[in-house]
Amino acid sequence: MIVKLSLSTLKDTRWYEYLIRFVLGGAVTAFTGVVSSLFGASVGGLFLALPAIFCASATLIASHEKRRKREAGASGRRRGQQAAALDAAGAALGSLGMLAFALTFRLLVERKETVAFIAALVAWTVISVAAWWIWRRIRAFRRVAGPRRPEFAGRELT
Amino acid sequence: MEYVARFLIGGLAVSAFALLGDMLRPKGFAGLFGAAPSVALATLGIALWQHGASYAAVQGKAMMWGALALLAYSIVVCHLLMRWRWNALPATISALLVWLCVAFGIYFAAGGSA
Numbered sequence: 001m002i003v004k005l006s007l008s009t010l011k012d013t014r015w016y017e018y019l020i021r022f023v024l025g026g027a028v029t030a031f032t033g034v035v036s037s038l039f040g041a042s043v044g045g046l047f048l049a050l051p052a053i054f055c056a057s058a059t060l061i062a063s064h065e066k067r068r069k070r071e072a073g074a075s076g077r078r079r080g081q082q083a084a085a086l087d088a089a090g091a092a093l094g095s096l097g098m099l100a101f102a103l104t105f106r107l108l109v110e111r112k113e114t115v116a117f118i119a120a121l122v123a124w125t126v127i128s129v130a131a132w133w134i135w136r137r138i139r140a141f142r143r144v145a146g147p148r149r150p151e152f153a154g155r156e157l158t
Numbered sequence: 159m160e161y162v163a164r165f166l167i168g169g170l171a172v173s174a175f176a177l178l179g180d181m182l183r184p185k186g187f188a189g190l191f192g193a194a195p196s197v198a199l200a201t202l203g204i205a206l207w208q209h210g211a212s213y214a215a216v217q218g219k220a221m222m223w224g225a226l227a228l229l230a231y232s233i234v235v236c237h238l239l240m241r242w243r244w245n246a247l248p249a250t251i252s253a254l255l256v257w258l259c260v261a262f263g264i265y266f267a268a269g270g271s272a
Contacts (some may be wrong), residue, residue: 004183013180021176022169029168029200030161041205041213045220046261048198049228053172055250057179057192058235062246077245083185084246085239090189092232099225101195105202106218110211117199128190136186 012064020056028052049098054091058084093135097128164204171196193228223268227261 028050036044062080069076101124108116179191198221205214234256238249 003187005181006183007181009180009183010177018173018177022173025172025176025196026165026167026169028172029197030164032197032201033161033164033204036201036205036217041209041216042220042265044201045217046224046227046265048195048201048217048221049193049224049261050197051192051228051231051250051254051257053176053196054192054232054235055247055254057176058250059246061185078243080246081239081243084249085236086185087189087192088232088235088239088250090186091192092229092236093186094190094193095225095228095232097190098193098195098198098228099222101198102218102221102225106215106222109202109206109215109218113206113211117203120195121199124195128193132187132190 012068013060017060020060021053024053024056048102049095051091054088058087061087089135090132093131094128096131097124097126100124100127160204160208164200167204168197168200171200193225193232220265223264224261226264227257230260231257 028047032044032047032050035047062084065083066076066080069079101120104123105116105120108119175191175194175196179188179194182188182191202214202217205217231253234253235249238244238253239246244252
């Protein structure tokens with residue numbers, strides 16, 4: 001499946017949901033600063049990968065799916081769980097990209113600062129997309145090779 | 159004032175990545191943005207400006223442990239939702255305990271410093 005950019009999906013998100021993410025993002029960044037000044041750079045560095053924003057985004061995704069299903073006359077609870085789980089699977093793949101980001105930044109920052117940021121972002125993009133592509137290929141192969149486990153059925157959400 | 163700047167820069171970076179994630183399809187691909195380095199970009203930029211490259215390098219190294227913890231966290235959330243059928247909010251919040259244990263577990267196993 002080709003990756004698509006769709007502006008119409010923004011209509012699903014309500015204004016206060018954007019506000020929640022802005023406030024959470026700002027709060028986590030400020031919190032990381034507090035942790036770094038209290039416990040040092042290394043403990044503060046751990047919190048650069050804190051999934052605090054993920055809690056909000058996965059919950060919003062689940063509620064959007066539920067809302068859509070409710071409007072169609074179904075409860076939508078299971079659909080919401082599936083959508084959030086798919087988001088979590090994406091985050092697991094993205095965490096490999098985040099690892100590549102941190103490693104690249106760590107290796108380059110003491111030599112060339114601007115290059116370190118650009119190269120780290122490129123590393124995040126390349127590794128995340130590659131991990132996602134491999135994951136899709138494995139899933140496609142499994143689908144052809146044999147039946148899936150029932151608890152993971154229904155991941156065809158797009 | 160420093161924390162207000164952190165709040166605004168972090169909020170903007172997170173919102174920008176979240177917006178991009180909202181617009182992308184399929185959902186599995188958009189999920190990659192759940193692990194976007196938005197907080198890291200804001201924090202490392204400020205760290206570099208305030209404390210210099212070696213301080214930012216230490217944070218970057220510790221972030222690697224955090225990223226491994228995020229991998230464990232995401233897998234646990236996925237299983238809580240699909241296998242045990244938890245709702246999104248309790249699953250994502252309770253799995254934060256997994257993130258803390260893995261992140262600090264690796265941190266202390268590495269000798270308590272990055």
